[in-house]
Amino acid sequence: MVSAALRLEVAPAPVxxxxxxxxxxxxxxxxxxxxxxxxxxxxxxxxxNLEIAAGEFVAILGETGCGKxxxxxxxxxxxxxxxxxxDVDGKPVKRIDARCGYVPQKYSLFPDRTVLGNVMYxxxxxxxxxxxxxxxxxxxxxxxxxxxAQGYLERMGLRPQDLNKYPHQLSGGMQQRVAIAQALLMKPxxxxxxxxxSALDPSTRSSLQEQLHIIxxxxxxxxxxxxxxxxxxxxxxxxxxxxxxxxxxxxQKSNVLLDMEVPTARLPFARRQHSPEFHELHExxxxxxxxxxxxxxxxxxxxxxNTEGSL
Amino acid sequence: MKPTFHVTxxxxxxxxxSRLWTQSLSWVLFLVGIALYVHLSVARHQENPDDRVAPTxxxxxxxxxxxxxxxxxxxxxxDPDATLWQQITHSMLWKDxxxxxxxxxxxxxxxxxxxxxxxxxAIFPYFGAVFQRFVLFFDKIVALSLLPIxxxxxxxxxxxxxxxxxxxxxxxxxxxxxxxxxxVPREQIVKAFTLKSTNLDVAYRVVLKQVLPQIINSVRxxxxxxxxxxxxxxxxxxxxxxxxxxxxxxxxxxxxxxxPYVLWVALLLFVMDALxxxxxxxxxxxxxxx
Numbered sequence: 001m002v003s004a005a006l007r008l009e010v011a012p013a014p015v016x017x018x019x020x021x022x023x024x025x026x027x028x029x030x031x032x033x034x035x036x037x038x039x040x041x042x043x044x045x046x047x048x049n050l051e052i053a054a055g056e057f058v059a060i061l062g063e064t065g066c067g068k069x070x071x072x073x074x075x076x077x078x079x080x081x082x083x084x085x086x087d088v089d090g091k092p093v094k095r096i097d098a099r100c101g102y103v104p105q106k107y108s109l110f111p112d113r114t115v116l117g118n119v120m121y122x123x124x125x126x127x128x129x130x131x132x133x134x135x136x137x138x139x140x141x142x143x144x145x146x147x148x149a150q151g152y153l154e155r156m157g158l159r160p161q162d163l164n165k166y167p168h169q170l171s172g173g174m175q176q177r178v179a180i181a182q183a184l185l186m187k188p189x190x191x192x193x194x195x196x197x198s199a200l201d202p203s204t205r206s207s208l209q210e211q212l213h214i215i216x217x218x219x220x221x222x223x224x225x226x227x228x229x230x231x232x233x234x235x236x237x238x239x240x241x242x243x244x245x246x247x248x249x250x251x252q253k254s255n256v257l258l259d260m261e262v263p264t265a266r267l268p269f270a271r272r273q274h275s276p277e278f279h280e281l282h283e284x285x286x287x288x289x290x291x292x293x294x295x296x297x298x299x300x301x302x303x304x305x306n307t308e309g310s311l
Numbered sequence: 312m313k314p315t316f317h318v319t320x321x322x323x324x325x326x327x328x329s330r331l332w333t334q335s336l337s338w339v340l341f342l343v344g345i346a347l348y349v350h351l352s353v354a355r356h357q358e359n360p361d362d363r364v365a366p367t368x369x370x371x372x373x374x375x376x377x378x379x380x381x382x383x384x385x386x387x388x389x390d391p392d393a394t395l396w397q398q399i400t401h402s403m404l405w406k407d408x409x410x411x412x413x414x415x416x417x418x419x420x421x422x423x424x425x426x427x428x429x430x431x432x433a434i435f436p437y438f439g440a441v442f443q444r445f446v447l448f449f450d451k452i453v454a455l456s457l458l459p460i461x462x463x464x465x466x467x468x469x470x471x472x473x474x475x476x477x478x479x480x481x482x483x484x485x486x487x488x489x490x491x492x493x494x495v496p497r498e499q500i501v502k503a504f505t506l507k508s509t510n511l512d513v514a515y516r517v518v519l520k521q522v523l524p525q526i527i528n529s530v531r532x533x534x535x536x537x538x539x540x541x542x543x544x545x546x547x548x549x550x551x552x553x554x555x556x557x558x559x560x561x562x563x564x565x566x567x568x569x570x571p572y573v574l575w576v577a578l579l580l581f582v583m584d585a586l587x588x589x590x591x592x593x594x595x596x597x598x599x600x601x
Binding site for chain 2: 078097106108110167168188
């Protein structure tokens with residue numbers, strides 16, 4: 001473990017340099033607390049200060065209940081911070097809108113639409129309102145859109161015979177492929193993925209990881225990928241944010257245990273997880289997460305949880 | 312090899328009866344019912360040949376013929392040279408069926424806004440805030456207790472009966488639609504907004520489309536309460552309709568007409584339910600009931 005920390009300290013090998021790029025997502029002094037009956041307010045997130053640059057692939061990792069999905073919902077506009085501010089694309093987030101694409105863990109597709117219908121739903125909405133659908137130009141637009149949607153679906157590994165199937169006729173992996181295509185066809189500047197691959201079997205999961213990586217490399221959207229799987233976070237992310245549970249006795253402390261650029265992201269995707277650097281990093285992050293969760297269980301947070309830059 | 316049938320299978324959970332068995336068994340209780348009735352009718356007629364409580368098969372046949380081919384007592388008699396079609400379309404059963412169906416279908420159409428209200432209550436929080444408590448309270452009002460008020464407000468003509476049906480069923484349908492629409496996963500709504508949907512797109516193109524099969528099932532379940540309120544209205548104040556005729560015939564102990572009418576009403580509701588079920592399956596091939 002010590003050697004991993006040392007090696008990474010000596011050669012951090014940042015993949016992206018956020019300072020030189022436009023900030024896509026910014027969370028400033030964000031705190032989220034919920035009413036918890038007699039206990040008053042329960043703080044889920046506190047002291048969150050993050051800037052995510054355009055084109056970054058940020059993996060948010062953490063144990064259950066640490067607030068990673070809450071953070072995603074803040075960016076999405078589904079929830080609002082108790083204090084602090086969240087900006088996407090330079091504008092404050094006030095409601096859910098098309099600035100962010102969204103791929104949840106389940107219920108990601110509309111069950112009443114076919115695969116093609118699901119993927120085409122967004123651009124159809126974006127380009128024509130109800131009366132516009134009776135114009136001849138709409139049919140031309142739809143024809144072109146259909147072609148584009150088919151292209152996206154093919155790229156995601158779907159066969160032509162799958163395009164007219166309903167979601168319930170697809171496997172979980174296929175459904176998530178369609179959900180990613182559905183989000184990407186809108187060409188959102190930000191893609192938010194909430195445990196998107198968690199319910200999949202390992203082989204489907206790794207194939208989808210690879211596909212997502214290829215897509216990200218091609219079009220470079222800003223991706224915020226929430227997961228509780230350390231390996232997945234390190235495989236996909238160019239930047240890793242490790243969250244720990246908020247501890248009431250240390251209310252001033254941030255949930256962010258670790259915020260680092262992933263040095264192995266510079267390696268080719270297929271070779272990443274076989275590199276010794278990856279294994280050392282994996283072990284380190286796992287131990288850090290474990291330490292944080294056991295401290296939470298024991299109720300003693302003896303040291304500053306914010307270890308940013310300590311690697 | 313397929314296991315052979317054993318009598319203990321009748322109480323088994325893991326058994327799979329063949330299609331033939333399933334079809335045959337589904338008719339057993341009908342046959343038992345008919346057999347019991349025939350037995351009762353024969354026994355009563357042996358004791359009293361003028362018995363009117365359980366008419367014989369022949370008397371029932373005559374009753375059906377009278378209802379289906381002859382005009383009602385209050386109507387003018389039909390020309391003796393009338394064709395079969397003219398006899399049917401001027402018959403008591405035809406007239407009553409049309410009158411009741413008209414009321415039933417108007418009430419059903421008036422329930423569409425109730426469905427939309429339930430949908431809006433589930434999706435638009437301010438809508439929900441305004442209506443939910445009121446509808447919950449309104450649901451507890453016994454609709455029949457409103458009948459005198461309805462007669463005063465709408466008179467004893469058609470609208471009082473139609474409004475009784477609407478008021479009786481609407482709160483249940485509103486709350487049912489509300490619960491069904493609320494069960495749509497939040498992820499779907501969030502996703503729709505990220506795909507540039509407007510509020511109305513989410514309400515009608517995402518949620519309503521998804522819950523429509525369940526709403527149709529809810530309407531199917533409410534067909535009988537609807538018929539119940541129709542019957543209550545018709546029995547109290549009407550000059551035609553299936554329930555009116557049953558009420559009139561009760562005074563004369565006309566079981567030879569009442570029994571066919573009761574079965575006819577059940578058949579009409581059964582057919583309407585079956586049509587809705589088939590339409591639901593055809594229109595929503597993607598629907599996977601739990």
